[in-house]
Amino acid sequence: MATEIDPVVGxxxxxxxxxxxxxxxxxxxxxxxxxxxxxxxxxxxxDIDSWYDMDLELAAEPEDWSGPYDDLERDDFGxxxxxxxxETWGSPMEEVEEEEGExxxx
Numbered sequence: 001m002a003t004e005i006d007p008v009v010g011x012x013x014x015x016x017x018x019x020x021x022x023x024x025x026x027x028x029x030x031x032x033x034x035x036x037x038x039x040x041x042x043x044x045x046x047d048i049d050s051w052y053d054m055d056l057e058l059a060a061e062p063e064d065w066s067g068p069y070d071d072l073e074r075d076d077f078g079x080x081x082x083x084x085x086x087e088t089w090g091s092p093m094e095e096v097e098e099e100e101g102e103x104x105x106x
Contacts, residue, residue: 003056007034007048014059021059 005013007024013036014021025043026035032048039062 002053003051005056005058007051012059012061013056016055016057021062023061 007027009024009027012021012023020038022036022038022044024034025037027033028035034046034048034051035043036046037043
C-alpha cells in the first residue's frame, strides 16, 4: 500500500513492511531524493517515487538514543545511576592542581 505521507526532515517514520524506524535527514526537491537514516545508523537515499511506494506511518522519536552507536559499551554512556547536580560539579582546574599537588584556593 502506497503512502500519502510527505517526507519532512527531522520527522520519524516506520516502514510497516520491514518494521524499521527511520528519520528523514535530507530532502532534495530539485533532485527528487529523500535521505533517510535508520535507527540502527544505516543511511539510504531514495528517489521520491520509491518514498511514495512505501507503506509508511508516522513514528515517535526513539527514546533510546544509542541505536546509531552500536559500538558503544554500557560504560560509555556515563554514570546513569545517579544524576549530576551543579553543586557536585568541580572546576577542570581542580583536577590539574590535584595532579600537580598544589592549589591556589588554599
